[in-house]
Structures are given as structure tokens and as C-alpha cells.
Amino acid sequence: MNVLIVFPFSIIEWNNKYEEPRIPLNITYLASAARKAGHRAHLLDLRLVQQKLALKMPESFDGDDVKLLTKCMTDKIVEHNIEAVGINCLYSGLFPVVLHLAEQIKKLNPEIKIVAGGIHPTIYAKEILNQYSVNIDYVIIGEGESSFVRLLDALSANNPTEIDSIDGLGYAFNGRVHINPKTQFINYLDDLPFPAVDLLDVSDYFTDTSGWHNPKDLPIKTPVPIITSRSCPNMCNFCSMHFVHGQKIRYRSPENVVEEMKTYIDRYGLTYFNITDDNLTINRNRVIRLMDLIVKENLNIQFSTENGVYLNTLDEEVIDAMSSAGLARLHLAFETGSDYIRNEVIGKRLYNKKINELENVLLKDKYNHIYLYGYFVIGFPEETEETLDETFQLITSFPLDNFSIFYATPYPGTKLYDQCLRKRLFLEEYFYKVDSLVNQVNVGQMVKGLPLIKPYNLAPSQLIEFKNKALDYLQQKRSKSPVPISCPLRFKLQIQQDGNV
Numbered sequence: 199m200n201v202l203i204v205f206p207f208s209i210i211e212w213n214n215k216y217e218e219p220r221i222p223l224n225i226t227y228l229a230s231a232a233r234k235a236g237h238r239a240h241l242l243d244l245r246l247v248q249q250k251l252a253l254k255m256p257e258s259f260d261g262d263d264v265k266l267l268t269k270c271m272t273d274k275i276v277e278h279n280i281e282a283v284g285i286n287c288l289y290s291g292l293f294p295v296v297l298h299l300a301e302q303i304k305k306l307n308p309e310i311k312i313v314a315g316g317i318h319p320t321i322y323a324k325e326i327l328n329q330y331s332v333n334i335d336y337v338i339i340g341e342g343e344s345s346f347v348r349l350l351d352a353l354s355a356n357n358p359t360e361i362d363s364i365d366g367l368g369y370a371f372n373g374r375v376h377i378n379p380k381t382q383f384i385n386y387l388d389d390l391p392f393p394a395v396d397l398l399d400v401s402d403y404f405t406d407t408s409g410w411h412n413p414k415d416l417p418i419k420t421p422v423p424i425i426t427s428r429s430c431p432n433m434c435n436f437c438s439m440h441f442v443h444g445q446k447i448r449y450r451s452p453e454n455v456v457e458e459m460k461t462y463i464d465r466y467g468l469t470y471f472n473i474t475d476d477n478l479t480i481n482r483n484r485v486i487r488l489m490d491l492i493v494k495e496n497l498n499i500q501f502s503t504e505n506g507v508y509l510n511t512l513d514e515e516v517i518d519a520m521s522s523a524g525l526a527r528l529h530l531a532f533e534t535g536s537d538y539i540r541n542e543v544i545g546k547r548l549y550n551k552k553i554n555e556l557e558n559v560l561l562k563d564k565y566n567h568i569y570l571y572g573y574f575v576i577g578f579p580e581e582t583e584e585t586l587d588e589t590f591q592l593i594t595s596f597p598l599d600n601f602s603i604f605y606a607t608p609y610p611g612t613k614l615y616d617q618c619l620r621k622r623l624f625l626e627e628y629f630y631k632v633d634s635l636v637n638q639v640n641v642g643q644m645v646k647g648l649p650l651i652k653p654y655n656l657a658p659s660q661l662i663e664f665k666n667k668a669l670d671y672l673q674q675k676r677s678k679s680p681v682p683i684s685c686p687l688r689f690k691l692q693i694q695q696d697g698n699v
Contacts, residue, residue: 199237199354202275203228203284206295207244207267209256210639219246221403223423223474224286224316224342226393231343234391237350240278241397242271250402259298268302275306282353284338284346287316291639300333311335311353315342320441321610322636323368324375329633331370339366340380340442341428343390383443387428387450392458400466407470411684413526413567414500418470421502422462426455426488430477432508434533434544435613436575436606439476447480452488456495463497470526471501478503482511489519500524506531506573509548514559517568527569534574535592536585543580545613550592557596569686572601574668577661578614579623581653586664593668599686601672603665605649610635614651623652 203225222243229239244267253263275283283303287296300312315338319326323337338345345366352360361369366380384390400420407418427450429443462468479485492499506529520528532553533540540546560570574589593601608615608624610632618624628634629650640647649658679687 199282199350200240200278200280201232201237201282201284201350202240202242202271202278202280203232203286204241204271204299205243205245205286205288206292206299207248207253207256207264208292209295210291211255218405219243219249219403220421220472221393221395221398221400221423222286223393223425224288225284226395226398227390228284228286228315228342228346229394229397230391231347232350233394235347235351237347237354238278239394239397240274240280241394242274243398244270246402259294264298268299271299272302272306275303275310280310282311282313282350284313284315287314287318289316290318292316293318293637294639297330297333300330304333313338313346313349315346317438317442318636320380321438322632324377325633325636327368327370327375327377329636331375335369337368339368339377340444341366341383344382344384345380380441380444383428383446383448385448387448388454392461395462395466400468409682409684411526411569411686412500414498414524416469416498416500417467418500419466419468421470421472422468423472423474423504424455424458425474426450426478427475427480430480432477432480432546434546435617436544436578436608438609438612441611443476447477449481449484452484452491455488456491456497459492459497459499460495463499469497469499471499472504473501474504476505477508478505479507479511479516482513482516485511486516486519489523492523498524500526502527502569503529505529509556510552512556512559514562517559517565521565521568525568527571529571529573530598531573532592532596534576534585535589539578539580539585543578544575553592553596561597566686566688569599569684570597572596572598574601574603575606576603576664577606577649577651577653577658579617579621579651579653581661582655583660586656586660590664590668590671594671597688600676600683601668603668605647605661605665606651608651618651621654623654625650625652625658 205222205225225241229241232239247267247270256264285296285299287293296314303310303312312334313336314334319337320339323339326334326337336349345364348364349367365378365382368377403420405420410418412418427447429447430439431447501524509530533544533546537550540548606614608618624630628638649661652658676683
């Protein structure tokens with residue numbers, strides 16, 4: 199079957215800037231699975247096209263830029279005689295674009311089957327099919343490779359009865375929505391073929407990385423996303439990751455991961471990796487084995503831990519192993535400075551005692567080359583002035599080079615959402631109506647948005663004031679340094695003191 203898998207173009211900016219395209223793991227994994235099963239897969243990254251053509255952020259779907267981007271897709275559909283189109287909706291802000299693209303495809307050829315997948319369709323599968331099944335035929339729920347391939351097999355064999363049994367699939371039939379719950383996950387991740395990046399022009403993703411932190415002084419070109427495991431055994435009250443990857447963590451073997459890294463190094467000359475695991479360091483022995491193998495195989499690489507790591511397993515031995523393998527940026531998921539919020543509310547099972555121990559380790563000179571980035575979430579219902587003060591104390595005491603502060607976002611299906619629904623804590627009425635929530639593009643824009651929850655004992659304005667205070671502190675801290683924000687403060691300052699810069 200001829201299938202086109204699309205990553206949509208953007209209609210919103212993140213942090214008041216354009217969202218820079220990266221090699222897309224989601225659509226390349228789907229394409230490799232489809233190709234392995236014998237289907238003819240094609241890829242289109244409209245976000246990349248949007249940036250290559252230097253298009254402005256669309257204000258409506260009637261503009262010339264949107265027409266141009268849509269034509270890129272329809273031309274490819276015609277060129278390759280496409281029979282099914284998969285559209286990834288990674289986050290809520292892409293959903294209006296998914297609807298627009300689906301409508302244009304159906305206008306081109308109503309017989310083309312349209313499949314939506316990603317975190318947004320996973321959460322809102324029923325609502326999407328109730329409202330938009332005229333243009334969206336199927337919704338893939340959760341981890342998509344197996345379900346997507348089974349759907350393509352059934353469609354190509356014209357076997358509609360097979361569709362009824364596909365795990366993690368939603369569809370509408372005779373006016374009724376059918377949802378097959380997601381119950382089966384891929385246990386042996388080594389069985390998955392590597393992402394089909396060869397179906398893209400990888401050089402299109404090369405970007406100016408001259409200002410990046412680059413302790414090994416290697417050519418970066420573009421960071422390569424790579425995932426070495428799926429899921430996380432922790433059950434934080436705000437996290438929606440389990441809807442996609444399930445509750446059981448599954449690992450790739452270190453040998454399989456290193457083999458994929460070699461492919462990027464040998465084929466494309468790419469040596470900088472963004473490891474995007476939900477929780478890379480949850481198993482300390484495994485992460486040490488992976489890092490040791492990278493060293494043993496003489497891979498001269500650098501990497502970051504983009505999604506944050508599990509601090510409970512971090513110690514000097516683990517950090518030494520990661521540093522030896524090429525760790526350049528360590529992203530630390532603190533969430534808060536309050537033991538009460540972090541453990542009793544979120545359920546993270548991480549205490550300040552461990553954080554203080556880790557601080558003492560990371561202050562050692564041998565780690566001065568590692569850029570330390572912190573993640574914080576504020577605005578839970580139980581937040582108080584005291585818990586915010588604890589968070590500010592952590593922000594100002596830990597040797598962070600940068601950090602982000604997010605407002606707690608209540609996604610349907612999470613414990614946080616259920617709590618806010620019961621206590622009527624939402625600041626936007628659409629949160630009480632999931633049929634309306636499905637169309638809210640700003641849900642999830644935690645960085646530049648506004649609080650979505652009214653804490654029991656705080657006004658939303660107090661959360662905004664706290665965030666501004668913390669970011670002002672960061673700005674002042676960085677302004678006192680002569681080095682750019684991409685550089686670790688301690689590393690560069692030490693070099694200057696030594697007279698080498």
C-alpha cells in the first residue's frame with residue numbers, strides 16, 4: 199500500500215520564537231515499520247518546508263502560505279498515488295492543522311484513508327471521531343507502529359473485519375464510534391527497525407549550531423533524536439506519557455542503541471544526540487552499560503538528556519559514565535523545591551536530601567563541562583507561598599546554568615485533571631467540556647501561557663509573579679557572565695580564569 203506520513207506545519211510559536219524543525223522520530227519510526235511490513239512509505243515534514251521557505255506563522259488557513267504548504271502535500275499524494283495518509287498530531291496546538299490537511303485530502307480524493315496519531319488523538323480519540331469522522335477515518339491510540347501496520351495490512355487486503363480486532367484503534371462505523379483500547383505494547387524494542395531517516399533529506403535539518411555548548415568542539419550540524427527506552431514506572435499526577443507508552447518501561451539493548459548511533463555517524467556525519475527517553479536513568483546499571491559500550495566502541499559523540507532524568511539514580515558513578523561517553527547537557531527534572539508537593543502531591547518519590555547530595559557531586563570540577571538545565575512545574579492545587587519559596591531556594595542554590603518553569607497543565611485522564619474537575623479549579627470553562635477541550639490549541643503551551651488551575655490558597659497572579667521573579671533572577675545571573683546562555687557558567691568562567699580565552 200502507498201502511504202504518506204505527514205508532520206504538520208505550525209500555527210503557533212513557542213517561547214515567542216519559531217519552533218525549529220528536528221529530525222522527526224514519530225513519523226520516521228512509523229515509516230520504517232510500514233516499510234518493513236512491505237508497504238511503500240513516503241514522508242513529508244511540512245514544518246521543515248515551512249521553515250526552509252521562511253514562511254510567516256499563518257494567521258488563517260486561507261492565506262497563500264498555507265495554500266503553498268497544502269499543495270506540497272497534495273502534489274506528493276498525486277505523485278506517489280497515495281492510498282492512505284497518516285498525520286501526526288504530537289501536541290494540541292497542531293490539531294487545527296491536522297483537520298485542515300485532512301479536509302484538503304478528502305477534497306482531493308475521498309477514497310484516501312486518513313489516520314491521525316500522536317498524544318493529542320490518543321487523549322481525545324472519541325471526541326475527534328464524534329466530531330470529525332467525515333475527514334478522519336481512523337485514530338491510532340498510543341504507541342503506533344504495530345497498530346498502524348495492522349491497519350495498513352487490513353486496508354490493502356480489503357479486509358474490514360480485521361480492523362475490529364486491531365489494538366489501540368478508533369474508528370466510526372454506521373454513525374457509531376468504536377474505540378479499541380490500547381492494551382498491547384512492543385516488548386522487544388530491538389525488533390523495531392531504525393527510524394527511516396533515509397526517506398528524508400537529512401541535510402535539510404542542518405542548522406547554525408555555532409553558538410551551542412560544544413565541549414568536544416565537534417561539528418554538530420543538527421542534534422539527532424534517539425530513544426533508548428519507552429515509558430517510565432513512575433506515575434506523576436500530571437503526566438500523560440503513559441497514554442502513549444503504557445506503564446511498563448521497556449528497553450532497547452545497549453548494542454542496538456550503539457548500532458543506530460553508528461548509522462548516523464557513518465552515513466550522515468552526525469555526532470550530537472538528544473536522548474529523548476521518558477526516563478533515561480531509571481535503571482542505573484543499564485545506563486552505565488550503555489555509556490561503557492559507547493566508550494568501548496570509540497564513538498566520539500556528544501549528547502543531551504532532553505526530557506530530564508531520574509535524580510534518585512544519579513550518583514558519581516553514573517555521572518562519570520555519562521561524562522566519559524560524551525554528556526554535554528544534563529536536564530534535571532526537579533519539578534519543585536517542596537518535598538511535600540513533589541512526593542505527596544505529584545508522587546515523584548524524590549526528596550531534597552537526594553537533591554542536596556547530587557548538588558555536592560555536580561559541584562566537582564570534573565563536571566564543569568556539563569551544562570545543567572532544570573525543569574520546574576508550579577501551580578498545583580496544593581501550592582502555597584511556602585512551597586513557592588522552597589522552589590525559589592532550590593533555583594537559587596543549585597548550580598544551574600538555565601531552567602524552565604511550566605504551569606501545571608491538567609490533561610484529561612490524569613489524576614491532576616480528575617482532581618481539578620472534582621474541585622472545580624479550572625480557570626477556563628472549556629476544561630469542563632472535553633468536546634470543547636479537543637479544539638483548544640493553547641492547551642499544553644506551559645512555557646509562555648497562563649496558569650490553568652486556581653490553587654486552593656494562591657491567586658493565579660501570584661504564580662505569574664513568581665515565574666517572573668525566577669526568570670528575572672536567571673537573567674541577572676546570566677548577565678553577570680560574559681559568556682552566552684548556551685555555555686555552562688562554571689566551565690567557561692574557569693577557562694577564563696586560567697587565561698585560555
